[in-house]
Structures are given as C-alpha cells and as structure tokens.
Amino acid sequence: MAKIIYTLTDEAPFLATHSFLPVIASFAKTAGVDVETRDISLSGRIIALFPERLSAEQRLDDALAELGELAGTPEANIIKLPNISASIPQLKVAIAELQSQGYDLPDYPDEPTTDDERDARARYDRVKGSAVNPVLREGNSDRRAPLSVKNYARKHPHRMGKWSSDSKTNVVTMGVDDFRSNEKTWVAPADDTLTITFVGQDGSEQVLKQSIPVVAGEVVDGTVLHVAALEQFLRKQIQRAADEDLLFSVHLKATMMKVSDPIIFGHVIRAFFPDVFARYGADLAAAGLTPNDGLGSIYAGLDALPNGAEIKQAFQDGIDAGPDLAMVDSDKGITNLHVPSDVIVDASMPAMIRTSGHMWGPDGDEHDTVAVIPDSSYAGIYQAVIEDCRAYGAFDPATMGSVPNVGLMALKAEEYGSHDKTFELPGDGVVRVTNAAGETVLEHDVEQGDIWRACQTKDIAIRDWVKLAVTRARNSGTPAVFWLDETRAHDAVLIGLVRTYLQEHDTDGLHIEILSPEDAMRFSLDRIRRGEDTISVTGNVLRDYLTDLFPIMELGTSAKMLSVVPLLGGGGLFETGAGGSAPKHVQQLVQQNYLRWDSLGEFLALAVSLEHLAGVTGNARAKVLADTLDRATGTFLDEDKSPGRKLGSIDNRGSHFYLAKYWAEELAAQTEDTELAAAFQGLATTLAEHEDTIVAELATVQGHPADIGGYYRPDDAKTSAVMRPSATLNAALASL
Template identity: 75%
Template sequence: MSKIIYTLTDEAPRLATYSFLPVIEAYAAKAGVGVESRDISLAARILAQFPERLAPEQVEPDALAELGALADVAEANIIKLPNISASVPQLKAAIVELRSQGFDLPDYPDEPSTPEEKDARARYDRVKGSAVNPVLRQGNSDRRAPASVKQYVRNHPHRMGAWSSDSKTNVATMGVDDFRSNETSTIVENEGTVSIEFFGADGEHTVLRPSVAVKKGEVVDATVMRTAQLRAFFEAQIERAAAEGVLFSVHLKATMMKVSDPIMFGHAIRAYFGDVFDRFGADLAAAGLNPNDGLGALLDGLSALPNGDEITAAFQERLATGPEIAMVDSDRGITNLHVPSDVIVDASMPAMIRSSGHMWGKDGAEHDTLAVIPDSSYAGIYQTVLDDCRAHGAFDPTTLGSVPNVGLMAQAAEEYGSHDKTFEATAAGTIKVLDASGTALLTHEVARGDIWRMCQTKDVAIRDWVRLAVTRARATGAPAVFWLDPTRAHDAVLTGLVNGYLAELDTDGLQIEIMSPVDAMTFSLERIRRGEDTISVTGNVLRDYLTDLFPIMELGTSAKMLSVVPLLAGGGLFETGAGGSAPKHVTQLVKEDYLRWDSLGEFLALAASFEHLATSTGNARAQILADTLDRATATFLDENKSPSRSVGSIDNRGSHFYLALYWAQEIAKQTADAALAADFAQLAGTLAGAEDVINGELIAVQGSPVDIGGYYRPDDAKATAVMRPSATFNDAIASL
C-alpha cells in the first residue's frame, strides 16, 4: 500500500489535526493509500530525549529521527505542519507542563556545572529552536501561491493599511562589525573533517568542535558579531527612536537562530535597561536570571530575590519613562522585549508593512516604528519595501503579481545549519577553522562575548537549487532572479558557482538574472505592482523572509502558500504554511471552544502529496483525489468557508466539514473511476442532506471554556472530543 506520513505538531495545527485527519484517512483509504501519523511536537521531542527516566508506557519514539531517515529514500511522502521552534522560555514551559503530567524530566539547567546537568542541557538543546526543519528539509524549497488562492484573493481582497509619504518608519542596521561585514568564505577542496578551535590571547587553547564533516566542493563560511559594537548600536537606536518620536522595536529570529539571536536579544535588553543592570546585574546573574530569555522571564524570576521588589520597580520605572517600546500586547503590558520568540523578523516585518508601517504602542494605538535588525545581511530588503510604500502607497491585492520562491535549504544549508557551530567567545583571542593538516581555512579575532559561527552549504544542494530555479522558470515563463550580494563573501562564492552550473543547463529563452538583494527587491516590487510574476531564487534565510513578506501582501497570510520540497532522494515533503498565529488560536479555543485556525495550507499540501504519490507509484485513484481536492478547495474559497473570527459561526471544524462535502461532490462527479464516484456520491448526498444538522452540532458547543488536557501535550481523548463534536459528521465519515 502507498502511504503518506502526516506529522503531529503543536498548538493550533495539532488541534486542527484531531478534526481533519479522520477525513484524510477515510478518503485516502478508498484510493488504497495509507495515512500514518508521527508525533514531532515539542513535547514528543523532549520525551524522546529521556527514555530511561520514563515508565514503559510513557516512552516516546524518536519520530523526528525516523522521518529524517525516511527523507533520504525515494518513497518518502511527508506532510509537515507548522511546529514550535522553541525558545528557551517555551522549552522551560513545556518541561513544567510535562512534569505536571507525570513525566520525570530534569530541569533545564541555564548554567550546567555537574556531568548530569551538562548531559540534560545537551539533550534539551537538541530540541531547542528549529530542530525539525533541518532534519526533514533534505531538499530545496519551491513555494508559490496556487492559482485558485490567488484568484480568490483578487475577488475578495484583504485589508491593507494606508501609507503616508511622511511615515517615519525605518529600518536600522549595523553595516559594520556584524555577521555580514566580517564574513569569510571558502570552497573545500577535499572530503574530510575540519575542527573549530579557540586560541586565547593568554595562551589558552580550546577545541570547540573537534570534528565537522565536510565534502569536496562544499562552501564553508565563518563570521563574527562584535558585541561591544552591537551594544553601542542598540544604545544609539534607542536614542534615535526617542529623538524621532517613534517606537523602538527589535526584530530577530531567536527560534531558528537559536544560539546567536537570543544572545543579541539579551544585549538589546541590557542596552535598554542599562542603569538597571549597572545597579542589579550581579544580583540577576547570581539568581540565574538571564536577559537572553527576555524581560518577561527576568520579571517572573524576581519574586525569589530578597530585593526583587526593588529591582522590579527599577525595570517598571525605565519602561514608564524611557523611549517607547513596541508592544506585543498593550493591554497586558507585554513589550517586544518580553519574550525572544514573540517578535520573529520574517513574520513581524510584513505585519508592520501591512499595517501602514505601524506597530502598537503602550497606549493601544498604532505608531511609526524604528525596526532594529542588527545584522545587515538582509535588513536592506525591508528598508527598500518601506521606501517603496512611502513612494507608491499600500499594495493592492486585486492587482498584484506574485513572487514565488526557490530556496536553497537542502542539507542544513547556510545560516540555519550553524546552530551546533555557533559560540560565544569566553575570552579574547582567535577562532580558527582548521583542516586535518592543521592549516587554517578561516580565522577571526574575537573579544570576550563576541558571537562566532560557521556555516556549511553542500555542493549537491547548490546544484539542485540552480536546477530547480531553471525548472520553475521554464514551467512558468517568469524571470528567475538569484538574490546574491557580490560584496558579501558567501554570496560572491555562490555567484561563481551559480554561473558555472547555469552554463551546464538549458536556459535558452529564459530570463535569469543575478542581483543584490536590494536590487532584486526593487526589481520584484516594480513588477509585482504591474501585476507581473518574478521568481525569487534565494538562500535559506531570505527564503523564510520572502515567503512571509510577499504572501502576506499578496494573500493576507503565508498560510495560503503551497510549499513543496522535492527531496534530493526523490521523495516529497509538503509543508502546510506558517504557524505564527497558532498560540492565540489555542487561547481562544480553551476560552470559548472556537478554533480560528485556517487549514487551507493543509488542503493545498495534501493535494500536492496525492499528486506526487500518483506520479511516483502510478496510483490513478491518488491522482483523482489530488485533482478533485484542488477543485474542492477552489469551491471552498469561492463559498467563503474559511473560519470566521467570532463565536457563532463556522470555525476550523466547520471548514473541515465543508471541505469534506465539496471534495466528496467532486469525486462523485468525476468520470475516470465509476466505482469511486459511486462510493462518494452516497457520502456527498449524506453530507449535503445533513448540512444544517452538522452545522448546528458544530456551532452549539461554542462559547464555553474547554479542557484539552495540556498546551504542549494535549490529552488525545479530550482534544478529540473537543475537535469532533458533531456525531452526524463523524458517522458519515466513518461510513466510508
């Protein structure tokens, strides 16, 4: 039997799965396709690290490792829903919840000293940040807006905030002494290993990583963020925001960049609360309170200190009298400095651009903002968009073209593969990347506290990326633009490789360009405003940035993008969109039994999964399911059956009912397989006839609090009962 692996993840996508997965299983079975689930949630990943501490019935298999191995075989067909990229506060919260559920887990040690603490910390660090994506993404990325979704948005445009030509919103970035400016890059000549070693100015020698495997032809980079200059930069931007009368807001990615960006976030807090740390920094450090975890964690931990009230008052006084900080939740006083994972640059910047260049102030009103993005590698693209909106006004979804993306991410390419090779310098000295003979390939001087990292990009990934770009350009006829900065070390090396690999491919009749990110953004914006499409061909980080930015302008959300990862081994990974709003949806469900999560991304990924299965296995019924699901999704959009915003209307569960109805109707109408049509004609009739009853059952439960048994690890029985409250709908699906 052909099979699809459907991942169980976190928050709202996990809850939606309780409702939608039974539909998928029932429909797929009629095509001889098995659907199996694998739990790669944060909770499951934590539990998988400590099997020896758990009772036999509590042990979780390492599903992520299993799927990582599966991604390397041609038969892989994995549907991957959004998962938590855990910051330290989220990781600690998940540990607390799991322990309350009876799982014997150790504390997360901030400063491990004993062998047991160091072991626990190492295990927890394996699931911290974006631990899932580098494992599963064993291929490059193809993200685009499906035609049905694009047409729906043109007919039903989302709201875009008006822009003023005198907007004071801008981006601030370092430009010097940062990762971009200090980067060096080389191509490895021979397969083997390299080591990362620290040579202290005082003669100390520490091997940071004794052995990192490298392959012939891969690109290896190293760079350093100088934190003394970073601190001065933050202080200058705080003063600038105050002088210009705009909000101060730091935009990092403390989830995917789980080592470097939390450290930079901590420096932002130290810069803003400089006087507080001058007075009480020793007390905070002695209590294990780390600003890298965010202002919220600091304030929460102060109650245990003898002078906690005094320190709390000092923080609150600075918040009250200092330059205004952008707010995550002004009603609750949650600033952009409270939690490192609250303001993620690829989601927060498009949201700000869509909202007239505004963020929320502590007064609950919108204000112009100074968006502080320390590293200058990609900050310029956002300033380009801000300037474009000042000059030309808000984007119009009814006329916009599209900017699909081909992203280089296979085999943990570029910055996102740097987690285990990122270090905070413990003293002044030199960090070197040495080959097996001891020859230094890359060298950087560092001061105490500087952030050094090494990245790798495999040659096979680069070749596949170039091939995929040409394939998409040929399929669409749109120009393909490689976003590569000739003045950045890594990009300069890639430019030479890209030109060489393009020469080996058939590019006749295609428009393929190489431009710096700022020039590529200008080119793409000019075209998108004319209604023209442009394929962006980018590295891993820009892939994330652009596939939030353009979809939020074009579609209102990145969740409506089709995200396909053609795996290098021949299989397929089908991603279902972003999960940035998922936490708010869970809060609403628990409070009033209403889930606003939009499963459109799941619908799009599922159709692509069935199509891939049909192509790779010759399963004709799988192709019918793919084609009919596409048509059903178009009807779903035309009939506006996505979840509404308020109690008393259809939510995520109702949207699944309508998708099941339209899908059954489309299968019943197709003529390629009469037996399949007959099976689904009966179901379609049952669902259509019971529409009012099913809607009544789904809506009747709304409005009251519900218990799902846990935020990070819901109780399956409780969550199933909440997410499948219509007996009529459940019975109809079971009848298949």
C-alpha cells in the same frame, strides 16, 4: 500499501489535525493509501529524550530521527505541519507542563554543574530552536501561492493599512562589525575534516567544535558579530527612538537562530536598561535570570528574590524613562522585549509593513517605529519595501503580482545549519578553523562575548537549487532572479557557482538574472505593482523572510502558501504554511471553543502529496483524489468557507466539513473511476442532506471554555472530543 506520513506538531495545527485527519484517512483508504502519523511536537521530542526515566506507557520513539532517515529515500511522502521552534522560555514551560502530567523529566539547567545536569542540558539543546526543519528538509524548496488562492485574494482583497509619505518608520542595521561584514568563505577542494578552535591571547587553546566533515566543493563560511559595536549601535538607536518620538522595536529570529539571536536579544535588553543591570546585574545573574530569555522570564523570577519588587520597579522606571516600546499586547503590558519568540522578524516585519509601517504602542494606538535588525545581511530588503510604500502607497492585493520562491535549504544549507557551530567567545583572541592537515582555512580576531558562527552549504544542494530555479522559470514562464550580493563573501562564491551551473541547463528564452537582495527587492516590487510575477531564488534565510513577506501582502497570511520540497533522495516533503499565529488561536479555543486556524495549507499540501504518490507508485485512484481535492479547494474558496475571525462564524471544524462535502461531491461526479464515484455517492448525499444539522452541531459548542488537557501536550481523548463535536459528521465519515 502506499502511505503518507502526516506529522503531529503543536498548538493550533495540532488541534486542527484532530478534526481533519479523520477526513483524510477516510478518503485516502478508498485509494489504498494508508495515512500514518509521527509525533514531532515539541513535547513529543522532549519525551523521546529521556526514555530511561519514563514508564513503558510514557515512552516515545524518536520520530524525528526516523523521518530524517525516511527523507533520504525515494519512498518518502511526508506532510509537515508547522511546529514550535522553541526558545528557552518555551522549552522550560513545556518541561514544567510535562512534569505536572507525571513525566519524570529533569529541569532545564541554565548553568549545569554536575555530569547529570550537563547531560540533561545537552539533550534539551537538541530540541531547541529549529530542530525539526534541518532534519526533514533534505531538499530545496518551491513555495508559491496556488492560482486558486491568488484568484480568491484578488476577488476578496484583505485590508491593507494606508501609508503616509511622511512616515518616519525605518529599518536600522549595523552595517559594520556584524555577521555580514565580517564573513569569510572557503570552498573545500576535497573531502576533509575541520576543527574550530579558540586561541586565547595567552596562547591557551579551546576546541569549540571538532571533526566537522566536509565534502569536495562544499562552501564553508565563518563570521563574527562584535558585541562592543553591537552595544554602541543599540544605545544609538534607543536614543534615536526617543529623540524622534518613535516606538523602539527589535526584530530577530530567536527560535531558528537559537544560539546567536537570544544572545543578541539579551544585549538589547541590557542596552535599554543600563542602570538596572549596573545596579542589579549581579543579583539577577545569581538567581539565574538572564536577559537572553526576555523581560517576561526575569519578571517571573523576581518574586523569589528579597529585593525583587525593587528590581521590578527599576525596570519600570527604565521603561518610563526610555522611548516607548513597541507592544506585543498593549492591554496586558507585554512589550517587544518580553519574550524572544514573540517577535520573529519574518512575521513581525511584514505585519508592520502591512499596517502602514506602524506597530502598536503602550497607549494601544499605532505609531511609526524604529525597526532594529542588528545584522545587515538582509535588513536592507525590508527598508526597500518601506521606501517603496512611502513613495507609492500600500500594495493592492486585488491587482498585485506574486513572488514565488525557490529556496536553497537542502542539507542544512547556510545560516540555519549554524546552531552547532555558533559560540559566545570566552575571551579575547582568535577563532581558527583548520583542516585535517592543520592548515588554517578561516580565522577571525575576537573579543570576549563576541558571537562567532560557521555555516556549510553543500555543492549538491547548490546544483539542485539552480536546476529547480530553471525548471520553475521554464514551467511558469516567469522571470527568475537570484538574490545574491557580490560584495558579500558567501554570495560572491555562490554567484560564480550559479553562473557555472546555469550553463548545464537550457536557458534559451528564459529571463534569469542575478541581483543584490536590495536591487532584487526593488525589481520585484516594481513588477508586482504592475501585476507581474517574479520568482525569487534565494538562500535559506531569505527564503523564510520572503515567503512570509509577500504572501502576507498578497494573501493576508503565509499559511495559504503551497510549499513543496522535492527531496534529493527522490521523495517528497509537503509543508503546510506558517504557524506564527498558532498560539493566539489556542488561547481562543480554550476560552471560547472556537478555532480560527485556517487549514487551507493542509488542503494544498495533501493534494500535491497525493499527486506525488500517484506519480511514484502508479496509483491511479490517488491521482483522482488529488485532482478532485484541487477542484474541491477551489469551490471551498469560491464559497468562502474559510474560518472567520469571530465567534459565531464557521471555524476550523466547519471548514473541514465543507471541504469534505465538496471533495465527496467532486469524487461522486468524476468519470475517470466509476467505482470510486459510486463509493462516494452515498457520502456526498449524506453530507448535503444533513448540512444544516452538522453545521448546527459544530456551532452549538462555541462560546464556552474547552478543556484540551494541556497546551504543549494536550490530552488526546479530550482534544478529539473538542475537535469532533458533530456526531452526524463522524458517523458519515465512518460509513466510508
């Protein structure tokens, strides 16, 4: 039997799955398609780490490893929902919740001193940050707004903030002594094995990473961010925010860049509170309280210290004396510096740009902002958007064009594959990368505390990326621009490879060019203001940034993007959008039994998954399901059945009902498969006749607290009861 793997993830997407998956399974089985689930949630991945400590009933297989193997085969057909890319504070809370549920798990050791603690730390580190995506993304990405979604946004444009020509909001970045400026690149001439070694000034050697396999043609980068320069830069920007009466904000990616960016986040907090750390730094360190985890984590641990109240007041004095901080939640006093995972650059910067270049201040109002993005690799793209909006005003979703993306991410390409090769240096000296023959291929002078990292990009991934870009440009008739900077070491190598591999394809009549990220941004902005589309062809990090930035401006959210990953092994990975707002949605469900998560991304991914399955297996009915789902999604959008934001509207569960109704009606009306049409006639009639009853059953539960039994590990039975409150709808689906 043909099958689709549907992933169980976290937060709002996980809750929505309890409502939508029964619809999928009921419809898919009519085409002989089995829908199986695999648990790749943060809690599921934690549980799978410690089978020897758990009962047989509690144990879980390593579903992520299983799917990683499947992703390399032609049979792969995986629908991947957003998952938590866990920061250390999130990981600790998840562990505590599982412990409270009876799982015998060790605490996360910040400073392991025993073999058991070192083992636990090593296991937990495997699920930190972007642990899922690099495993599953065995192909490059094709992300775009489907025409039906784009047309809906044009008919129903979302609100955009009004920009002022005298806005003082700007992006500030280091430009020197950072990852971009210190990057060095080497291309492997043959298969080899690399070793990364730190050589101290006294001649001592410490192997940081050994036995790193590389293949012929692989692009290997090494770079370092000098923390002395970072600290000087941060002090300057804090003073600038104070002098110009601007909010101070920092924008990092402490989830995906799980080693480097929490360290940088900690330096930001130290720079903002120099007096606190000068006076109490030793006390905080002794208590295991690190600024890398954010102010919120420090505050939570102060109650256990005899001088905790004194230290907390010192932090408050520092806040009062410094520039106003951008706020995550001004009502609750949660600042931009509270939680590393609260302010993720690819979500926070587009939100700021959409909101007139403003962030929220401690007074609950919007203000101009100094947006600090320390590394200059991609900071300039956001400054280019800010300058464009300052000159020409906000973009108009009713008329603007689109910027789909072809992203280089296969085989852990570029920065997101750097986690296991990122180090905070223990002293002054040199970091040296050597090959199996002992020859030095990369080398950097470093000082204590500097952050050094290496990245790898395989030639097969680059070739596939170029091929996918040409294919998308030809199929869409849209210009394609490679966002590559000839003055950056890595990009300079890629430019040469792109030019070589383009010659392997028929590019006659196509508009394909290579521009620096800043120039490519200006080129694309000029075109979308004229209503014209431009394909962005980018590396892994820019893929993430742009597929949040442009959809948030075009569609109001990145959750409505279609994200297809043609896997190198011949299978398909179908992603369902971004999950940045998922935590707030869970809070609202627990408080009000109302889930405003928009599952449109799941609808889009399911359609292309079924289409892919039909093409690979020859299953004609799967193709009918895909085509009718496409049409049903169009009706769903035209009828405006997406979840509302406020209690009393249709929520996620109501949107699933209407999608099922429209899909059943399309299947009953289609003529390609009369037997299938007859099978759905009864369901279509039932859902139409009982529409008012079902909507009432779904609405009645709203306005009351909901018990799902946990945040990171909800109880399955309780969650199903909450997410499937309509007995009429449940019975109708069971009748299939």
